[in-house]
Amino acid sequence: MLKSTIFAGLGGQGVMLMGYVLSHSAMAKGLNVTYIPAYGPEMRGGTANCTVTVSDEKIDSPVTDEPDLVVAMNPPSMEKFCPMLKQGGVAVLNSTLIKTTPQRRDIDSVMVPSLELAREAGSERAANMIVIGAFAARSGLLTLDETVVGMKRALKGKDKFFPLNEKALARGFALVQG
Amino acid sequence: MLKSTIFAGLGGQGVMLMGYVLSHSAMAKGLNVTYIPAYGPEMRGGTANCTVTVSDEKIDSPVTDEPDLVVAMNPPSMEKFCPMLKQGGVAVLNSTLIKTTPQRRDIDSVMVPSLELAREAGSERAANMIVIGAFAARSGLLTLDETVVGMKRALKGKDKFFPLNEKALARGFALVQG
Amino acid sequence: MSAERTLMRGSNVIAESAIMAGCRFFAGYPITPQNELPEHMAARMPQVGGTFIQGESETASINMIMGAAMTGARAMTSSSSPGVSLKQEAISFMCGMELPAVVVNVMRGGPGLGSLAPSQGDYFQSTRGGGHGDYRVLVLAPGNLQEMANLVYKAFDLADKYRNPVMVVGDGLMGQMMEPVVLPEPVNPASLPKGGWELTGAKGREKRKIYSMILGQGELLEHCHHLQDKYDRMEAEDTMWESLYTEDAEVIVVAYATAARVMEGAVKRLRREGHKVGLFRPITLFPFPKAQLRALAGEGRCIAVFELSMGQMVEDVALSVGQRSEIHLYGLPSTIPTPTQAREFLYSVVKGDGKVGRRYEI
Amino acid sequence: MSAERTLMRGSNVIAESAIMAGCRFFAGYPITPQNELPEHMAARMPQVGGTFIQGESETASINMIMGAAMTGARAMTSSSSPGVSLKQEAISFMCGMELPAVVVNVMRGGPGLGSLAPSQGDYFQSTRGGGHGDYRVLVLAPGNLQEMANLVYKAFDLADKYRNPVMVVGDGLMGQMMEPVVLPEPVNPASLPKGGWELTGAKGREKRKIYSMILGQGELLEHCHHLQDKYDRMEAEDTMWESLYTEDAEVIVVAYATAARVMEGAVKRLRREGHKVGLFRPITLFPFPKAQLRALAGEGRCIAVFELSMGQMVEDVALSVGQRSEIHLYGLPSTIPTPTQAREFLYSVVKGDGKVGRRYEI
Amino acid sequence: MSQPTREKTFTRPRALTQADTHYCPGCGHGVAHRLLAECIDEFDLREKTIGIAPVGCAVFAYNYFDVDMCEAPHGRPLAMASGIKRMLPEHFVFTYQGDGDLASIGAAETIHAANRGENLTTVFINNAIYGMTGGQMAPTTVLGLEATTAPGGREAKRDGRPLNITAMLALSDGVVYAERCALNSVKGVRAAKKAIRKAVRAQMDGLGFSIVELLSPCPTNWKMSPAQAWKWIDDVMTQTYPVGLIKDATGYED
Amino acid sequence: MSQPTREKTFTRPRALTQADTHYCPGCGHGVAHRLLAECIDEFDLREKTIGIAPVGCAVFAYNYFDVDMCEAPHGRPLAMASGIKRMLPEHFVFTYQGDGDLASIGAAETIHAANRGENLTTVFINNAIYGMTGGQMAPTTVLGLEATTAPGGREAKRDGRPLNITAMLALSDGVVYAERCALNSVKGVRAAKKAIRKAVRAQMDGLGFSIVELLSPCPTNWKMSPAQAWKWIDDVMTQTYPVGLIKDATGYED
Amino acid sequence: MALQGSVEIARERCKGCGLCITVCPFHLLELEEEINSKGYPPARMKPEPEDGKGCSACTMCALVCPEVAIEVYRVS
Amino acid sequence: MALQGSVEIARERCKGCGLCITVCPFHLLELEEEINSKGYPPARMKPEPEDGKGCSACTMCALVCPEVAIEVYRVS
Numbered sequence A, B: 001m002l003k004s005t006i007f008a009g010l011g012g013q014g015v016m017l018m019g020y021v022l023s024h025s026a027m028a029k030g031l032n033v034t035y036i037p038a039y040g041p042e043m044r045g046g047t048a049n050c051t052v053t054v055s056d057e058k059i060d061s062p063v064t065d066e067p068d069l070v071v072a073m074n075p076p077s078m079e080k081f082c083p084m085l086k087q088g089g090v091a092v093l094n095s096t097l098i099k100t101t102p103q104r105r106d107i108d109s110v111m112v113p114s115l116e117l118a119r120e121a122g123s124e125r126a127a128n129m130i131v132i133g134a135f136a137a138r139s140g141l142l143t144l145d146e147t148v149v150g151m152k153r154a155l156k157g158k159d160k161f162f163p164l165n166e167k168a169l170a171r172g173f174a175l176v177q178g
Numbered sequence C, D: 001m002s003a004e005r006t007l008m009r010g011s012n013v014i015a016e017s018a019i020m021a022g023c024r025f026f027a028g029y030p031i032t033p034q035n036e037l038p039e040h041m042a043a044r045m046p047q048v049g050g051t052f053i054q055g056e057s058e059t060a061s062i063n064m065i066m067g068a069a070m071t072g073a074r075a076m077t078s079s080s081s082p083g084v085s086l087k088q089e090a091i092s093f094m095c096g097m098e099l100p101a102v103v104v105n106v107m108r109g110g111p112g113l114g115s116l117a118p119s120q121g122d123y124f125q126s127t128r129g130g131g132h133g134d135y136r137v138l139v140l141a142p143g144n145l146q147e148m149a150n151l152v153y154k155a156f157d158l159a160d161k162y163r164n165p166v167m168v169v170g171d172g173l174m175g176q177m178m179e180p181v182v183l184p185e186p187v188n189p190a191s192l193p194k195g196g197w198e199l200t201g202a203k204g205r206e207k208r209k210i211y212s213m214i215l216g217q218g219e220l221l222e223h224c225h226h227l228q229d230k231y232d233r234m235e236a237e238d239t240m241w242e243s244l245y246t247e248d249a250e251v252i253v254v255a256y257a258t259a260a261r262v263m264e265g266a267v268k269r270l271r272r273e274g275h276k277v278g279l280f281r282p283i284t285l286f287p288f289p290k291a292q293l294r295a296l297a298g299e300g301r302c303i304a305v306f307e308l309s310m311g312q313m314v315e316d317v318a319l320s321v322g323q324r325s326e327i328h329l330y331g332l333p334s335t336i337p338t339p340t341q342a343r344e345f346l347y348s349v350v351k352g353d354g355k356v357g358r359r360y361e362i
Numbered sequence E, F: 001m002s003q004p005t006r007e008k009t010f011t012r013p014r015a016l017t018q019a020d021t022h023y024c025p026g027c028g029h030g031v032a033h034r035l036l037a038e039c040i041d042e043f044d045l046r047e048k049t050i051g052i053a054p055v056g057c058a059v060f061a062y063n064y065f066d067v068d069m070c071e072a073p074h075g076r077p078l079a080m081a082s083g084i085k086r087m088l089p090e091h092f093v094f095t096y097q098g099d100g101d102l103a104s105i106g107a108a109e110t111i112h113a114a115n116r117g118e119n120l121t122t123v124f125i126n127n128a129i130y131g132m133t134g135g136q137m138a139p140t141t142v143l144g145l146e147a148t149t150a151p152g153g154r155e156a157k158r159d160g161r162p163l164n165i166t167a168m169l170a171l172s173d174g175v176v177y178a179e180r181c182a183l184n185s186v187k188g189v190r191a192a193k194k195a196i197r198k199a200v201r202a203q204m205d206g207l208g209f210s211i212v213e214l215l216s217p218c219p220t221n222w223k224m225s226p227a228q229a230w231k232w233i234d235d236v237m238t239q240t241y242p243v244g245l246i247k248d249a250t251g252y253e254d
Numbered sequence G, H: 001m002a003l004q005g006s007v008e009i010a011r012e013r014c015k016g017c018g019l020c021i022t023v024c025p026f027h028l029l030e031l032e033e034e035i036n037s038k039g040y041p042p043a044r045m046k047p048e049p050e051d052g053k054g055c056s057a058c059t060m061c062a063l064v065c066p067e068v069a070i071e072v073y074r075v076s
């Protein structure tokens, strides 16, 4: 098993953290994992993306140009990365900002109204947790519990956010598994 | 024809100038010439030597380890460079400081009491001119006139020294030619 | 080794492994993509009784570690390409004075300010000496973060063994990426043997002096031979490489670090598809595993060089292979190499259609 | 050319030839053995309406000439080995920004402070780029002072032709020695054509910008290819070399600059003694005359490399010759090579007794 | 009643391009760019200006000024500017530099160009931090300010004290004008404009080296909102770097 | 009558080796070496001293001091010393530097080590010239002094003005002690000794950076006799570089 | 009350730093709720001046705007 | 007159700079005519003090000697 995911969006949308949560979750359950961040030249704002590969075998290339999954938080990210998806791949899309789905027929999409669900869960700041929850469920890579473990490791020391994030992860997970 | 000469002595003895006079003289008469200076690490004092090669053909190596002539101004210079002399080579020695002649039988030596003759010529400062005069005569490379031309070019702008130096060159030349 | 895996960024892996190796002095100047390295040191050095100085420049920083090395301390500096250029004079001095230390270059795209993308364009600088004079540094190019941890750790031993700087090179991708890593065991610096040349104060012994100016006739030549003997010894004793499927391969790719990692995936895929391809990965760039690669070259075998530069490592490959095998080169400076690019090069060499990369003549 | 011969020191030949070529900006920092070069410039530049600045360092000096080059002026800096190491970052920038200028390295012995003796230990640094990233500078290595005058003069044209720095290398011996020289004709800087990229103020045209940071995806890779095209063009159009008695030679010595000059005497002497020896002298070190040397290699011919370094140029020789001929190396860093040393190496290779130098394996 | 006329009283200076900047919200660089551009316009120098962008957050300044521009290696703008100005002595040549660039890696180049009295103008952005590389300590970082390489805040004993480079430069006879202003208020911005104008004038009159140091907010790396950053300049930063004239040998009556 | 006793009242300090120097007749380096060696003896530091020789005429200082010594690349002694001292904080670590080394190529390293308040002592030989390389202009060359790269004598307009680096350093809080003395008289030599002693003491007391600038004759490159060189220091050099205390934050009562 | 001045804020240039808002003597400016294409909530004139006073064209907002996003007009 | 002091000058260290001569309050020192092996005329005590006064062991000559060539003795 080897799955690669690209998380992409605007700086400030918590894209890197999403990848980080996946990486920690995967490591915690004993998988191999590689995480590659990529930033634009801006210090704040701008675009950002990261690539996370998880596998139960040795990971050769940490780079992928045929991801199994793409998580896009805004329209330009969708436009840039969805065309790369493997046949049969899955796009997890932030429908708060993304109103259309990709043109491709050979992939699946999941629309996640992140801001709306996050508000429900308690705060807009948890929008990225909604998405990673949905991602976990849709990808089948992680159980909800595993995702929560990864979130806690990724945010080590910031315990005060744990309850809100847990709620948001669950909400996102439920959206897919519902 | 190709002749290489090493001039050696203490800094301050005018060793470089001697090589310089030979180089200018040779160039003035249309020969090819190369001049290589070598200093010790001291700023003032210390040892110094230069190698001058003159030829009517193209000069390949400006470096020599078998000079045709050696001009030594003090004992250490004689000890260092006379052993290098080609068979049949000539050592021109400053007998003011050098009291013995080289051990080798296969070379010729000329003893030049430079300080004494320079005093006669008008000033101790012209000791090196005495030696280059003697060198010119013994080497057969330059006539007295050619040497005077070289001296004037080498000391361009310092015309006030010309009369003394001319006298000293002539005195040195005469020492050998009698 | 403690068996705990930690998810760490490449820069932090380098920094923490150095501390584990007993490094207690670090000086460096910020530059992307390795800022987390000095930042890690700033936080950690005080905790382990070591010193972190943010040098006023790369030049100052390497001169600081040269000072620390004079006292026998394990010392390190790090930077990225332009900053490493500024360290070249000092690296030459350190080789001349035979000072052990570790210099890290997390390369970026060049020339000039270039880009922040992964690149291997400082291969020549690292392996041939960007500084002046006849000298070499041992250059380690780990292929993943676990190997990074192990080799940074080892770099300090090698530096001490040879009394010579050791360079560890990576690229922006390796500096920024994260991977689970098992850190090596901590070394107590006080337990390290002394070499007998360190400056510690002339107490109960003759004074010592360390210098690189050697004016006596023939003495610098002799010193150069002494240094060369060490470089020859490095080649004999510490050349490192790895090969995969090379026994029966008809096409052997030579690649290192990130390029090798991406290539490894491609090689495996082509193998699965039945192509006889293999991978030769130099781990020491200097000494380059010449003899080892030479042994693999020969009739009916083709060497394919894949590097994130325009054609630098290919010279070492050519010097190893000579005319025994055809050499093909695909150079991709300032690029995150993709599995597709790696594969397409391989297909092209396998087919011999010359569509990707070019033939390197020797 | 005026036919008057002047007895000049190497450093002064370089300086005055640069002025003749229209160089009107010089910045440099003192270092032996090339101090007479900046000193010459300090005296002469004001006389020709040019500028001399003694930079506060080598780093500052090359950045000053980079500035002058930005305006389209012909500019030069000079130094010796350690100082040239300090210029590497800037040389990389100049290549990236495509700025023409001339950089002189009157090499001394290294590594470190080394010695003041003649040496060729900066061959790698000069030809492979001591700085970071994929770049090259054209490297000229004149063999005597007349050629020095001609090549310094030409260096400015080549720099303009390629919009790339050109390096002129010599050694302490060439910097200090004197020889009669006929200086080239003076060029009026105002008469030189403009390139259309110079910064002169955005008057009546779009603003211009010159920079080396290229972040757009794939753009730096493209720029590297653009630069590589220039380097390939240098190889095709401006490779320079000289050969002597190579047609029927059984042993061909490869040597440049001072080493070649001393070797030329030895080769002639061995010829007179009936030995079939010849001399191949690269004049451009980059581009190295690979094809030309390759054409000479083959069965029954032996290549003997004589360099004032431990074995640097020999790599270019090996990359040219491959396995076509045996290669022997005699490296003498930090040495005034004597005719005897040159001869003994030749005799040894002719006899094949392996007594002097060593076999270089490829 | 006549039709109301609409007259532009504030608009983008000609010497700025139309490009959007890459700076963070509330960053001082944008204001500093505009002030310098306005002065270039006022002296009608746009067509005879050469500007030098530093390595730092302002590295892309060559995209923002509508004048001939180039990039210098980190720390070397004033060496490069010296070369440019000597070749184009009638042109207006400026460097625009951050504190890391000017005072850390470039300290030697800065001091020596100033001391040679190079006829140049420097706009010196003191934001007490390395902006571009993500918040490392600068030589100018004030005591107590947290930086990624000064964890817990800069401490004199561990990290050394903030460097007042402009005061050092002012000791040099080659420097004719040095002033420090703060970009954290309307008043500060106006003072900065005046100072830059004087610095430009000094160069065009051939008087020598002029420098304007601008205390400039970096909300991102100070980890403050833009408004907090403004306040922090007043409350903390100006304690170490008092604003005002440091040296004026221009002889101008203002 | 008792046999007269002969008591040595002046002899070679222990911290100097027996080696003859390579310096020119009348050069100030030899005196400076001796003074520093005497202070090392007086504080009994010979066995816990690390000295750093510069690149300059004093490059061979490692042969002359009988203490552990090393060589630094040109201009970098204070960076190197910082690394040494941090690893050996109880040792006495000094740099010995010429004006080219300290104030030109090494300006950044000098200023920053001083500003960090590195606990180091620097003996700064200001001979207003590049001695080792044969008389080129130094940043400290006074106006009018002929140098090979300032033909006809240094001119402010063409060559910039002499740099008073010690005064600049004194602005820095990291610097606890800075004094300038002249090695051109018995009185000057005595003052220099006192100053070096204080600088050494400051380091051993852990106070921070101390520097003693010595105006030092270079008869060779000034093209003067040793006696003329002494006089020239009084008549000309001290006009630009007045001798005396520049900064003293040691709190010592002398 | 005769209108004396007005400002135009380039919506897509604005980065929502809010500094113009803090300096306007009449508190005429505010941030929109909607973000622009760069992801920032841009500044705008409030629909209604709070204290009844309109823009005086004092240019202070423009003077401090890091994006040079504000143009000021005097209307007479 | 009782001798109060004396100096020993290391002949081979001396470089004949003459500085010791200029500072001796009693003009007791001079340069030899003969040069030493380094090529310099070394300083020495004059055979006879000019003004009748002998060395006071004031150490001034030694203090200024760049070669540390002078040792001073007090004789009592």
Ligand SMILES: Cc1ncc(C[n+]2csc(CCOP(=O)(O)OP(=O)(O)O)c2C)c(N)n1
Pocket (backbone or CB within 6 Å): C029, C030, C031, C032, C058, C082, C083, C086, E054, E055, E056, E057, E058, E074, E097, E098, E099, E100, E101, E102, E125, E127, E129, E130, E131, E132, E133, E138
């Ligand atoms: C030789 C070199 N060293 C380091 C860097 C990395 N670097 C880029 S910008 C910068 C410092 C920026 O700080 P500053 O000059 O204060 O400008 P700011 O970004 O704060 O405006 C550094 C260290 C580089 N590009 N080149």
Ligand SMILES: Cc1ncc(C[n+]2csc(CCOP(=O)(O)OP(=O)(O)O)c2C)c(N)n1
Pocket (backbone or CB within 6 Å): D029, D030, D031, D032, D058, D082, D083, D086, F054, F055, F056, F057, F058, F074, F097, F098, F099, F100, F101, F102, F125, F127, F129, F130, F131, F132, F133, F138
């Ligand atoms: C990087 C480098 N640049 C230049 C030199 C050449 N160099 C040797 S000493 C020196 C200057 C010496 O002047 P100073 O520091 O004043 O010492 P002094 O000789 O006057 O005592 C220079 C430029 C060098 N060795 N290394």
Ligand code: SF4
Pocket (backbone or CB within 6 Å): A043, A044, E022, E023, E024, E025, E026, E027, E028, E029, E057, E127, E131, E132, E217, E218, E219, E220, E221
């Ligand atoms: S990091 Fe700081 S200086 Fe850089 S753009 Fe952002 S706010 Fe401005």
Ligand code: SF4
Pocket (backbone or CB within 6 Å): B043, B044, F022, F023, F024, F025, F026, F027, F028, F029, F057, F127, F131, F132, F217, F218, F219, F220, F221
């Ligand atoms: S050149 Fe000057 S500084 Fe150097 S040793 Fe001679 S007198 Fe002393």
Ligand code: SF4
Pocket (backbone or CB within 6 Å): G005, G006, G007, G023, G024, G025, G026, G027, G028, G029, G054, G055, G056, G057, G058, G059, G060, G061, G062, G072
């Ligand atoms: S111009 Fe003045 S009054 Fe008008 S909006 Fe701007 S700050 Fe407010």
Ligand code: SF4
Pocket (backbone or CB within 6 Å): E026, G009, G013, G014, G015, G016, G017, G018, G019, G020, G021, G042, G043, G061, G064, G065, G066, G067, G068, G069, G070
């Ligand atoms: S100051 Fe400018 S960027 Fe900031 S909110 Fe106002 S208009 Fe927008």
Ligand code: SF4
Pocket (backbone or CB within 6 Å): H005, H006, H007, H023, H024, H025, H026, H027, H028, H029, H054, H055, H056, H057, H058, H059, H060, H061, H062, H072
């Ligand atoms: S000790 Fe004093 S009196 Fe005696 S020789 Fe020396 S200077 Fe003269």
Ligand code: SF4
Pocket (backbone or CB within 6 Å): F026, H009, H013, H014, H015, H016, H017, H018, H019, H020, H021, H042, H043, H061, H064, H065, H066, H067, H068, H069, H070
């Ligand atoms: S001072 Fe010293 S070196 Fe000079 S003459 Fe006197 S003894 Fe000799």
Ligand SMILES: [Mg+2]
Pocket (backbone or CB within 6 Å): E098, E099, E100, E125, E126, E127, E128, E129, E130, E131, E138
């Ligand atoms: Mg800054």
Ligand SMILES: [Mg+2]
Pocket (backbone or CB within 6 Å): F098, F099, F100, F125, F126, F127, F128, F129, F130, F131, F138
């Ligand atoms: Mg000096």
